[in-house]
Amino acid sequence: MINNEKIERLSLFKDVVEIAKQKGIDVRFSNSEEINTSSDLGTSSYDPQKKIIQIDIHSSAINREEVYIHELLHAKSYLVGYPYIQSYNMIQMNSYMHKVIGSINNSFHHYIMVYPEMKRMGYSQYDIDKQFIDNIVENCDKTFVGTEKLAHAANLLELYLRSPESIEKLEEKIQRHQADEYQLFIEMKNSILQVSTPLEMRRAYAKVLMKLNEFVFKITKESLYLNIIILVSPIFPDSYYEEPASNSLYTLKLNGYPHVFVLDKDSNQCCYFLSNSGKDLDKSYVDNILQQFKLSDFIKMLG
Structure with a gap:
């Protein structure tokens, strides 16, 4: 499964494999030669349809225990129920925007699971963090335009999670030179x-x-409809499950696309992309199901 006996002996590795087995999820490891940034020594992703968690470790890091720990903790965060995101693949999103959303997704999991657990377990990724921090610090008086501002705001969020003291030292400079990015960073951080x-x-x-x-709308005057085309895996308060599904969910249909988008009423965020095996699905059919079934039964129906 993995060509590193030391990692295989770790309780974290055994936990991830055991939880995945219980949930019928396959955890796969691979090594790659390609690398985008100095801090991109490992990646992890979850495909809920195929029930696969893919962990990829760069060939230069195959002996670096902290890189495996980092990615195993990402995997564990999916396995213990923290939400994942999916993009609706029939609507092409700008690759730049896709990377921004991916970065923020990583930051959520870093905050809730990866960094606290690495610290608790006594693992450091100091050299990886240092290169990331130095790169962001160098750009904190640079002028960004358009959607570049989004990427920098996402980087500021990640910088805060890795090194809050770095943000504190730079806060005045960032506010002065990058007011828009700073405001978005603060809003994301507070969330x-x-x-x-x-x-x-x-x-x-x-x-x-x-x-x-x-x-983005403020810059381009166009909506990306991220509440529709980005699925955030559904999680509900316990009291909702025995109520009619229609109490907590509603549907949308976009012209020209086969899927029915099912959104939750509390956050107005997509929970499901539903189709008839890739073919057109009638919105009224889904509406009827939501009215007829309890939320718990609707979720079981979808598997």
Whole structure:
């Protein structure tokens, strides 16, 4: 499964493999030669349809225990119920925007699981962090334009999570030179700091996606409809499950697309992309199901 006996002996590795087995999820490891940034030594992703968690470790890091720990903790955060995100692949999103959302997704999982657990376990990624921090610090008096501002705001959020003292030292400079980015960073930070449970994390995701949508609309006068085309895995208060599904969910249909988008009423964020095996699905059919079934039964129906 993994060509590193030391990692295989770790209780974290065994926990991840055991939880995944119980949930019928396959955890796969691979090594790659390509690398985008100095801090991108490992990646992890979850495909809920295929029930696969893919962990990729760069060949230069195959002997670096902290890189495996980092990615295993990402995997564990999915397995214990913290939400994941998916983009609606029939609507092409700007690759730049896709990276921004991916970065923020990482930051959520870093805050709730990865960094606290690495610290508790006594692991450091100081050299990786230092290169990231130095790069962001160098750009804190640079003028960004358009959607570049989004990426820098996302980087400021990640910088705060890795090194809050770095932000404190630079705060005045950032406010002076990058007021828009700073304001978005503060809004995202305030959302993420409220998170301690999967449900709170999902609600915070929805707030942050709304802020991103508003930020882009302010620049371009166009909405990205991130509450529709970004699925945040559904999590509900316990009291909702025995109520009619229609009490907590509603549907949308976009012209020209086969899927029915199912959104939650609390956060107005997409929970499901539903289709008839890729073919057109009637919105009224889904509406009837939501009215007829309890939320718990509707979720079971979808598997």
